[in-house]
């Protein structure tokens with residue numbers, strides 16, 4: 001058994017507003033709704049159609065106001081609609097050189113809602129998903145099969161993650177393929193996912209798994225895509241501390257099981 005080291009205490013979870021996404025997601029339908037109601041007052045002939053368009057626009061804006069329990073109860077529909085907006089406007093953001101800004105704003109908006117929902121009633125079944133590219137490319141440790149194969153040499157974030165995960169008894173997986181991560185998440189049905197990835201995969205992950213609330217942390221890419229990537233382990237620690245019930249004694253531990261497994 002490895003001797004584990006404790007990591008420095010994390011600071012508070014960073015504030016994320018996602019205001020750009022929120023302004024667009026809520027502002028566009030509200031503006032269209034206001035325009036439609038104005039049209040109804042000015043065009044008596046087609047008033048019914050104008051009113052219908054106005055009500056439809058308000059209905060499109062409504063999910064952006066749901067928070068806390070209401071968000072968790074309706075999350076699949078809400079996240080699906082949010083992802084539609086994020087994906088539909090992504091090409092426009094790319095055209096203006098703001099693709100990453102747009103996706104990160106969506107992620108921040110999503111994180112704020114997840115945080116509001118789990119800040120009080122914490123998660124008991126959390127799954128951490130990490131990409132394999134955080135492992136240094138030239139390292140031969142077979143961490144995909146066994147996290148403890150890491151030598152904790154300090155050259156990549158895997159060592160810090162391994163110490164935190166083993167000390168805190170986190171359930172986590174390191175994946176080399178996104179589809180394996182989605183399949184694992186669907187099989188285990190955690191009540192919260194904490195995922196680390198590049199912006200493109202974070203948006204894809206939120207789009208593919210709208211039924212599971214996910215707190216997402218972006219990778220930094222100092223050497224380009226998919227090679228020797230990095231992320232803030234203190235951000236992960238802060239998220240786990242703020243959103244997840246600590247696993248203090250073995251009696252409190254509920255290991256994640258595949259759906260249908262016998263306890």
Ligand code: SF4
Nearest residue numbers: 139150151153156159
């Ligand atoms: S910390 Fe060192 S041993 Fe562990 S995965 Fe990274 S490079 Fe390999």
